Amino acid sequence: MADLSTNFIGIKSPNPFWLASAPPTDKEYNVVRAFKAGWGGVVWKTLGEDPAVVNVNGPRYGAIHGRDRNLIGFNNIELITDRPLEVNLREIKQVKRDWPDRAMVVSLMVPCEEQSWIDILKKVEDTGADGIELNFGCPHGMSERGMGSAVGQVPEYIEMVTRWCKQHSRMPVIVKLTPNITDIRKPAQAAKAGGADAVSLINTINSIVSVDLDQMAPEPTIDGRGAHGGYCGPAVKPIALNMVAEIARDPETHGVPISGIGGVTTWKDAAEFMALGAGTVQVCTAAMTYGFKIVEEMKDGLSDWMDEKGYTSVDEVVGRAVPNVTDWQRLNLNYVVKAQIDQDACIQCGRCHIACEDTSHQAITSMKDGLRHFEVIDEECVGCNLCVSVCPVEDCISMVQMTEGTDPRTGKKIEPDYANWTTHPNNPNRVMEAAE
């Protein structure tokens, strides 16, 4: 059986599934339940200075639902912990003592003053926690007070605070990044420059999840008004994956350990984050949707998949897909595929036809010999994958590579060689030899 144990910047955990800093990790009660359920570690909900912040007394969450009210996206306006600092520190110490094999990372957010950081670092160190995560990501409320994403959006601040933390503490430092920026590589580079041991991402995305059309106000609505909140859940996973990959493949940050966050709901989501360079994953929305039990599926699924693939340890998976993340200009333009519909699996819904007919390339029939029939017209098919994406039946339509002959659409011979945009005749800046 695959070994799921993880050593992430010296922080050991029996599996790579950590709970992210969020409501599920706000109290000893919840964290103990999580550890009993099998989670590998937690990032304790962000601590701040006393007096503790206050939360709204109305709704804190909003959601986007898919079919059957499946939760797709989740949004919150909750702040950092609203409990006294001493209570949290006492509980952290107790839980770490009771669960020594689990990762205990403490999330922190205090004003951008060195003394504030010195004070809290000392207190956290005394708990015996394994490390700290700097919350430079929270996009609502705290950012209005110059903390959270207000720091994360200024690389110089990231570097400065990270350096303080490394200077005044022996604990490993993880810098949690906000996605509310234009280029994720810049804050990651700043964290590295400040001496960070790792980065974690993404924090939540600025969002208005929906509008109450009766009250004419954003949701969640507090007494007739709403504020933007942080968006998370399955919907943000693609954004998170890209940002993780960008950091993993950037020459300046390549190799910086990453804790991946953003919509991890299943073992497969976790494996994808790991393949793109995440050494651990952090989960929140899935736990808040289904409870802590979901970690069982995550652990079993990852382990079974690793066994199937012959991976014996998590390290063998981490970063494995990074070399295959490239720029568009390096994609092989000689690679030709055509959609193919498995007529036995086809349920005749016609969605592929109408999607292609109305919005793309008119490459799928709706009729053959007077009967309802959906078939790809190779002469028109550009291999775009839209039909695969909209087909309700998995694996009914597949993209099949042409390895020889002539592409009936372009009339061009299928070339076995690799050729990309950098050498393409239509490229005004073409070079003679394609760079891999």
Added chain:
Amino acid sequence: MADALPGPDIRTGRLSPDDYLENFDDLHPPLGPHEASVEADRCYFCYDAPCTIACPTSIDIPKFIRQISTGNPIGSAKTIFAENILGGMCARVCPTETLCEEACVRNLAEDKPVQIGLLQRHATDVYLERPDRHPYVRAASTGKKVAVVGGGPAGLSCAHGLAREGHDVTVFDAREKLGGLNEYGIAAYKTTDDFAQTEVDFVLAIGGIDVQCGKALGRDITLDGLRENFDAVFLGMGLPGVNALRTDGESLTGVIDAVSYIAELRQASDLSRLPVGRKVVVIGGGMTAIDIAVQIKRLGAEEVTIAYRRDRDAMKASAYEQEVALTNGVVIREWLQPKRLLGEGGHVCGIELERTAQDDATRLGGTGETVTLEADQVFKAIGQTFVPDALGGAEVLSLDGGRLGVDAERRTSLSGVWAGGDCIAEGEDLTVAAVEDGKIAARSIHAALSA
């Protein structure tokens, strides 16, 4: 063995009051809002949707289901009414298993179609919750007058379509109430809470429709008279005749026309006062046979047997309806035709049936071998017929297979006279088909009157 009591065992009040309520409650309870939302989410929004193609009235099913899932049941109902103003009743009585739901691509995906009928009922129920709601405004009066004979599904559909265009419509019906078979024929547990009349009121709310009940063609009104006094006539009087068994003993008491009994049942204010036999035999294989068998069983009959002269595959009642009968404890016996009704003191006490066989692909004949079933009541459900006598002294209308012949626009051979529903040759004995006839005829009449 104890001696059987002499005479038929026919009684009223075989059940407790609660049993009647339970047995004649909705056969298919409506979907709640959550169920409707979950079910609506199952629709794939197919291109050129097979369900819509299968619907005789071509309701845009993917659109109305999508409107339910987007929280717009009122808009959904309007989509339904746009093609079928009797969408509420059709949602209850359509054999969806052989129409839209049979065509649903989910059958190919997982053998479980989207429950289109129940979703249609959900949307139309929400719409009809408020009696003041109507999806259309009647156009300015054209001054043209149209007579509609028969206030069943075909007549109501036609009348609504014409009234909407501003024509002045008069609906004549031989019965006391409009609705036709919706009011007098459909099984009670398919249309509870007086829904047929709710729907009649909804249809009439368009305005411009004058209702003349108790006026039968050939008795109170004549086709000639209508043609003289109206700019157009639509005939939708259904099939008032009932086929006879043509066997000995047919006049015994306890030998009953199923359609009459069902009409009585539908109008009964107290079901416990209906006479119900202990042992009942139903002759026939169509929907009426199933409906009378299941309802008499639910009224407390102990043994109910449907005897049909061919096998179950040949029955006009769908496989699904046959299942309903079987799960209600009705016995279906195949290859039996009535030979003779047995009586005692003027009352039926049994029926002698002859076994049948097919000598080739189609020809059915008696084998001579007989079976006798005890029966306190025997219901005849072997089809209804068109009664051309009602057309009276009018010029002869051409008939086709005993019913009125019409063209694609539902025009009869007589100028200014249209027809639809069960009384036409193409009549499918389906509410939804009758609605479509009325709709097409209304368009054709409107075009003719506007020319």
